[in-house]
Amino acid sequence: MTQAFVRAAPAPQLPPPKQADGRVAALSRNLLGSPKSLALTFGALVLVIWAVPDLLRYFIFGAVWHGDAVTCRATDGACWPFIAEKLPYFVYGSYPLDQRWRVDLVFAVGGLLIVWLLAPRAPARRLGLWLAFLVYPVLAFVLLYGWPALGLPRVASDLWGGMLVTLIVSAVGIVVSLPLGILLAFGRRFGPLAVRLTSVAFIEFMRGVPMIAVLFMANTMLPLFLPEGVEPDRLVRPLVGVALFASAYMAEVVRGGLQAIARGQNEAGQALGLRFWAIQRLVILPQVLRLTIPAITNTFIGLFKDTTLVATVGIFDFLRTVDSARLDPNWSGPTITPTAYAFAALVYFVCCFSLSRYAQGLERRLAAGYGRDRFQ
């Protein structure tokens, strides 16, 4: 073996490249590197300097924090006392004052269940699921609607409103759409022809029309299809619409998950001698749900935002209570409307943004444990 060339002495050291490394160099290259980049950076900064102080002044430093409608009318900042006074209305709607502890209890139990189910290492999650999907809805209904025999007077649903209704509509949408969506997805993928066609027709119909139209339909047509004397509650009608609507979207999410499960999983199940439904229940569905948790969360976020549309059929959800409170003549003033909308936007933003961050975190965690070989 011969070697053509062996360096005998070390090569002379080259000078380090000019500031190619490090945070400062990267920043200055990215922000000021080219004339275009420089102009963009400069433009963005001008926008910030132009907008941010005004926004801060309007909503924080120049805003009215203590006082009443008269104080608010006298200045041109946001009017937070208005929000403070209307807050109970935004949360409970017109639910009777002395019965609001029932709503609080429903909120508290619901919050506990959510923490239980969403915390990364919670114990006995299966029990939590049963409680959340079967026991909690019944409990919440009894508490909110009342049961005179138990000493809970009836509270008709037209007194419910605000965040309470928003959460009810979202929760019903979630609780119904998950199982129904799974059923529809299975029907669409594995069912015999008649079942498959029915599933496809239902899914495509619900996804093809605006949610407002579904709500209109539930509101005007549902009573027509029911026997005489059965008058569906005015809150139940949109709930049916929302639940069916959400199910169609959930079905497509689950279908995507089913599509992503490798064929080998089915074959392995068959090799173990499992029947079709056992394979689905024990092998496929757990994987599908794990794969689609981020997509399911996104569907929930969409559903939560879409609950605002129940206002079309006269339901006072959170947004509707905010929108009607801003017209209160006692609080009339030039800054009431912007304050009300800003508050509503903040509430929706906090809910949706934290949910979406949770979904992203979950996605990362699942990807870390699950790896990229899931498509093989």
Place this chain on the structure above:
Amino acid sequence: MATLSGAFRRGNAAHSALVQIAFVLGLGFLVYEAATLALAHMREHHIPTDFGFWNERAGFDIDPHLIAYSFTSTYGRAFFVGLINTLVVSAVGVVFASLLGFAIGAARLSTNLVIAKFAGFYIEAFRNVPLLLQILFWYNGVLKALPAPRASLAFPGHIFLNDRGLFMPAPTLSPLGLSLPVFHGFNFIGGMKLSPEFVALTLSLVLYTATFIAEIVRAGIAGVPKGQGEAAAALGLNAVQARKFVIVPQALRLIVPPLTSQYLNLFKNSSLAVFIGYPDLVQVFAGTVLNQTGAAVPVITVTMAVYLFVSLLGSLAMNLFNRRIAGAVH
């Protein structure tokens, strides 16, 4: 998957057929019962069940109307005015949402940190607030709070904004030229007028949908394997060429299907017009016409059919595409 869908058939063909027949009969029975009940109810309460109202005089006005319409026109004509308004708002929305969405998506991937953060901030802020709230904000909080025409905000190029809407120059055909909006009396005449309802609805639809389009564009470009860019560089393509010939064509494959969904979402979301009174299909037909005629079933059916028709076209294209992708996975 053929082996699995055979699970029903494999055991016993006769059994499967029986199950299917029972399913169809059960479903048919339910539908028949519900329809009979509904018809009986409607007859009892004298609710119209057919399209007899179609050629009756509507007696209400719609503004804007792009085809000839007055309060002496028929309900059928009102339907088409609403439909055209829906299509106009959707088309304008789709164009501007695409432009903004692609720009923001590209900005999100910019190496310029300030620009990328800016784009990210915009996306999170507008995506996480319900569309309806945004529509109400622009309509009640901004456009209705603008000064009267006398004190309009004036922009370069003869564009004026006030509480009556947006006024801007419009091209004229005969004689060929430009018609400028001129303040006269209490309002502007000439030019083109966009109502506050139209402006608020389009603006919200664009700002909201663009956030989703931007994320789709970003995911599409990020989804192209890094090696593709490196391969392009190895072939001697510069950054612009690599983007144009290698990255974007592959990214589009990932972008187009969800983009179609977003266009359809925008089309369906335009029905939120009903909340601010822009006379779209839902507001005019499923709103005013339904209230005046009481013909709930025919009106809702036709409204649904219109949305379904457009959505199914999109869905069909998507499913064909999906079949190709799904086929490639297995």
